[in-house]
Amino acid sequence: MDNKEIQEKRMRGYFIEATREMLKGEGLKSINVRAVADRAGYSYATLYNYFKDIKELIFICVQGFQEEAETFINSKTKKSKPGIERISERTKAYIEYFTQYPGIFELFFLEKLNTLSGKQPTANLIFTFYDRITAEDWEYCVRENIFTRDEVASRTKILKYSITGILLMYMNRMHPESYKDFLADVDQLLETGLRTK
Amino acid sequence: MDNKEIQEKRMRGYFIEATREMLKGEGLKSINVRAVADRAGYSYATLYNYFKDIKELIFICVQGFQEEAETFINSKTKKSKPGIERISERTKAYIEYFTQYPGIFELFFLEKLNTLSGKQPTANLIFTFYDRITAEDWEYCVRENIFTRDEVASRTKILKYSITGILLMYMNRMHPESYKDFLADVDQLLETGLRTK
DNA sequence: TAAATATATTAACAATGTTCATTATATTTG
DNA sequence: CAAATATAATGAACATTGTTAATATATTTA
Structure with missing residues (x-):
């Protein structure tokens, strides 16, 4: 796995972790692109560089x-x-x-x-x-x-x-x-x- | 029941019937304020004169x-x-x-x-x-x-x-x-x- | 019929998902 | 190291949907 893949995996991990936390905490209805990205520490648009859409992430x-x-x-x-x-x-x-x-x-x-x-x-x-x-x-x-x-x-x-x-x-x-x-x-x-x- | 009540009941009926049809046909995900009102033959805002919100209607x-x-x-x-x-x-x-x-x-x-x-x-x-x-x-x-x-x-x-x-x-x-x-x-x-x- | 009232509609805003051009950053190359 | 280039992150912008407020229209009443 080259650097690029490692970094990409890491990035995906940040968003996934943010989504996990929110699902465990406040549930599905609290999940939205901006909230997840916020928690991950990135802009909402960045999410789309790593996932097709929010459903994939969930x-x-x-x-x-x-x-x-x-x-x-x-x-x-x-x-x-x-x-x-x-x-x-x-x-x-x-x-x-x-x-x-x-x-x-x-x-x-x-x-x-x-x-x-x-x-x-x-x-x-x-x-x-x-x-x-x-x-x-x-x-x-x-x-x-x-x-x-x-x-x-x-x-x-x-x-x-x-x-x-x-x-x-x-x-x-x-x-x-x-x-x-x-x-x-x-x-x-x-x-x-x-x-x- | 005076005229006003009759008319109000009728109006509510139009929206309810539209919602029923859509629920039976395409299900919950197809329901939205504009689509229901359209089918009932009124503007989306009219719906709010008869129902608190779309959830009440559903x-x-x-x-x-x-x-x-x-x-x-x-x-x-x-x-x-x-x-x-x-x-x-x-x-x-x-x-x-x-x-x-x-x-x-x-x-x-x-x-x-x-x-x-x-x-x-x-x-x-x-x-x-x-x-x-x-x-x-x-x-x-x-x-x-x-x-x-x-x-x-x-x-x-x-x-x-x-x-x-x-x-x-x-x-x-x-x-x-x-x-x-x-x-x-x-x-x-x-x-x-x-x-x- | 004209004023008063009730009703329906259009305009507008907020929240959310999504796309894309632009900007910022990192990497490569001379 | 500096310029050129590739990569990644972002904000602006648009679409959809729920909702409210202001405006237009219809109805009732005096």
């Missing part, structure tokens, strides 16, 4: 946040017992990450990806995220004859869809009204998805 | 769409057998309505309601919609000893959350990739939510 952040979320989930479930118990705890950590950063949830699930460049790969990345987070433990369940492969396929889907749904409703502040009730519903979803026959 | 449409959706669902399930079967069919009709009008789904579930005036009542209206659509048949199930009240509470939640989740993922064109696969997953959710013990 969309680049998705991957980084997934890595961050995964690290968070790993650190929270280091000592968990493999299998059902760890799926439950990793799911809760997954939820905790998003409730901590509503702007990131918004970016992942509410932003209509059609509008983002390079749509398809990102959409897939997001869609398969929960699967990747829990895959290892579902495998464990199959190996230990806790569930059949078919059961795993069906339970994964139910959990993925219902967890996404409850997050959506809670994040839009629709329901449940309190964090406590929200967590109780999450527990119930996990109970049904993991422990019932 | 938000007024929610209730109308719910009534339309309910009518659609009723007409699709006139002959269904009460109970589990009708819950299943009404849920599918509910899904069909939203897949037919992605803009309305977007308005109901993706639009951050914080930004809409009169937030809370609308949020509640949306959150309880699926419950209202299926309430009668859940009652039937309790009466006929098909489920206990507790089972109903838990099953309703699972279905509501997972149906919302799968709609979200499908509508954002993330997954499943084909309508057929999507319907298959819906069937599976219904199967699990309604027929398993």
Whole structure:
């Protein structure tokens, strides 16, 4: 990588970091070309020397946040017992990450990806995220004859869809009204998805 | 209601109808003050004589769409057998309505309601919609000893959350990739939510 | 019909995304 | 090192959209 590439990468990094901070802090609605460039220490026009448009910049952040979320989930479930118990705890950590950063949830699930460049790969990345987070433990369940492969396929889907749904409703502040009730519903979803026959 | 009120109501109706048409057709992103006013046959500024802002106008449409959706669902399930079967069919009709009008789904579930005036009542209206659509048949199930009240509470939640989740993922064109696969997953959710013990 | 009132419209401003010509800076070359 | 050249950063400018204020038009009333 020659000097030019290094410098360009660095520049892109400044803008990406500024966008990340704003997404984590005030969320998507606070993002605009001038604010991001300001925070990065450059003029709004400079941004266009390094990115096609502001959407590209936002969309680049998705991957980084997934890595961050995964690290968070790993650190929270280091000592968990493999299998059902760890799926439950990793799911809760997954939820905790998003409730901590509503702007990131918004970016992942509410932003209509059609509008983002390079749509398809990102959409897939997001869609398969929960699967990747829990895959290892579902495998464990199959190996230990806790569930059949078919059961795993069906339970994964139910959990993925219902967890996404409850997050959506809670994040839009629709329901449940309190964090406590929200967590109780999450527990119930996990109970049904993991422990019932 | 005196003349003035009649006329005012009529004027509001023109703007609301224009907004409805655009939401059903091209969705939220096509809505802007000038386009709505154009379609209604007035200047953009006239809109402000009848509505606080464009958000109020959009938000007024929610209730109308719910009534339309309910009518659609009723007409699709006139002959269904009460109970589990009708819950299943009404849920599918509910899904069909939203897949037919992605803009309305977007308005109901993706639009951050914080930004809409009169937030809370609308949020509640949306959150309880699926419950209202299926309430009668859940009652039937309790009466006929098909489920206990507790089972109903838990099953309703699972279905509501997972149906919302799968709609979200499908509508954002993330997954499943084909309508057929999507319907298959819906069937599976219904199967699990309604027929398993 | 003329004055008073209500309503609709045009003009104008602010915020935001984007492009481009110009300016400033860094690099190369004689 | 100084001039020439390439590169990068910037401000001016335009388009779109939401919104408000001033103006024009229509309606009502005396």
